[in-house]
Amino acid sequence: MAGWEPVSVREYEKAAEMMLPKNAFDYYASGANDMITLRENRAAFSRLRIRPRIMRDVSSTSNKTTVLGIPVNSPICIAPSAMQRMAHDDGEKATSAAAGKSNTLMTLSSWSTTPLEEVAAAYPGGPRWFQLYVYKDRKLTAELVKRAEASGYTALAVTVDTPVLGRREADVRNRFKLPVHLTMGNFIGAGGAHAEGTKDGGKDSGLSAYVASLIDRTLSWDDIRWLRSITKLAIVVKGVMTAEDAREALRYGVDAIWVSNHGARQLDTVSSTIEALPEVVAAVAGKVEVYLDGGVTRGTDVFKALAMGARAVFIGRPVLWGLAHSGEDGVAAVLRLMNEELTMALQLAGCTSVDEIQKSMVVHQTAYYT
Numbered sequence: 001m002a003g004w005e006p007v008s009v010r011e012y013e014k015a016a017e018m019m020l021p022k023n024a025f026d027y028y029a030s031g032a033n034d035m036i037t038l039r040e041n042r043a044a045f046s047r048l049r050i051r052p053r054i055m056r057d058v059s060s061t062s063n064k065t066t067v068l069g070i071p072v073n074s075p076i077c078i079a080p081s082a083m084q085r086m087a088h089d090d091g092e093k094a095t096s097a098a099a100g101k102s103n104t105l106m107t108l109s110s111w112s113t114t115p116l117e118e119v120a121a122a123y124p125g126g127p128r129w130f131q132l133y134v135y136k137d138r139k140l141t142a143e144l145v146k147r148a149e150a151s152g153y154t155a156l157a158v159t160v161d162t163p164v165l166g167r168r169e170a171d172v173r174n175r176f177k178l179p180v181h182l183t184m185g186n187f188i189g190a191g192g193a194h195a196e197g198t199k200d201g202g203k204d205s206g207l208s209a210y211v212a213s214l215i216d217r218t219l220s221w222d223d224i225r226w227l228r229s230i231t232k233l234a235i236v237v238k239g240v241m242t243a244e245d246a247r248e249a250l251r252y253g254v255d256a257i258w259v260s261n262h263g264a265r266q267l268d269t270v271s272s273t274i275e276a277l278p279e280v281v282a283a284v285a286g287k288v289e290v291y292l293d294g295g296v297t298r299g300t301d302v303f304k305a306l307a308m309g310a311r312a313v314f315i316g317r318p319v320l321w322g323l324a325h326s327g328e329d330g331v332a333a334v335l336r337l338m339n340e341e342l343t344m345a346l347q348l349a350g351c352t353s354v355d356e357i358q359k360s361m362v363v364h365q366t367a368y369y370t
């Protein structure tokens with residue numbers, strides 16, 4: 001892309017679309033069914049208005065915070081996204097290096113196309129969590145947890161919204177499959193279908209067939225107890241969208257709650273995450289940290305989510321667009337860009353740190369019409 005440096009996440013997406021094979025771009029970009037929630041994740045942010053404060057000496061500002069006690073340079077963290085080597089040959093290692101160098105928290109997907117040990121080795125000691133899919137094969141699942149523990153991942157983000165894979169129609173149409181030169185890096189030892197990553201889905205998406213045959217759809221809250229019994233890692237539940245489930249999660253002693261609709265790739269027409277956030281934050285009442293992902297592409301989105309009670313936000317697709325554009329440099333550029341936007345939002349709203357963002361600084365657009 002000589003001569004064209006994207007200036008926004010949206011432009012990185014356009015660049016990625018031009019550079020990636022259709023099979024890969026569609027897999028990354030798509031949401032479920034009519035993609036109503038996909039649009040809502042973004043649109044709901046745009047319906048919120050910031051109430052800025054002025055005259056507050058913003059000559060020095062900081063994006064720094066902590067997430068589960070880990071000091072990080074930014075509340076913008078990296079969500080787990082599968083199969084990153086489809087975006088760039090360096091895949092998850094590039095993401096890990098870019099994250100580590102900027103002291104950004106990265107969550108690695110179970111469905112990484114690079115073994116978790118190699119991803120950790122790409123930047124030893126960086127802030128890092130592991131996203132867990134619970135497989136029907138519990139022995140295999142427990143081994144994965146042990147490996148994550150041994151490689152310095154400090155929390156498990158247990159994905160709870162995927163008993164079946166949402167129907168992403170582009171993937172169905174493309175008969176999506178992991179390209180043959182790639183494998184599910186965490187399952188090389190297990191071999192067979194686990195490692196191949198996709199199954200022959202016939203007329204369906206190959207990933208959908210993979211999930212149907214291997215992922216445990218009996219998953220229930222008792223399994224949080226099971227995970228507690230096999231690991232000392234912090235447990236974060238990823239995919240909570242209601243106050244009811246937030247209360248359940250608290251009853252089962254989770255360490256944090258991650259509001260997510262899986263990038264609108266699972267159940268279409270669920271609400272946007274920024275609209276689900278307030279009820280979860282209210283139910284949790286400060287007992288544990290709450291995070292949000294979904295549709296965050298601007299510094300002002302981060303500002304809004306934090307104002308509404310999120311401790312941190314996670315970004316999925318923006319990282320993939322940076323990775324597709326220029327590997328590690330592209331991921332670093334996207335992180336830098338979004339952090340610069342957050343810094344500017346802080347400055348223009350009269351805050352010198354993320355802790356100074358007040359709830360009263362964000363209102364729904366209709367608040368101005370009453």
Ligand code: FNR
Nearest residue numbers: 028079080081082109159262263294295315316317
């Ligand atoms: C995801 N997501 C995801 N989540 C998860 O728990 N495990 C995974 O393997 C994946 N894989 C994955 C692949 C791709 C291509 C996307 C886009 C998303 C969901 C991800 O963690 C996160 O919830 C969303 O991506 C957040 O939304 P944005 O930032 O993409 O809008």
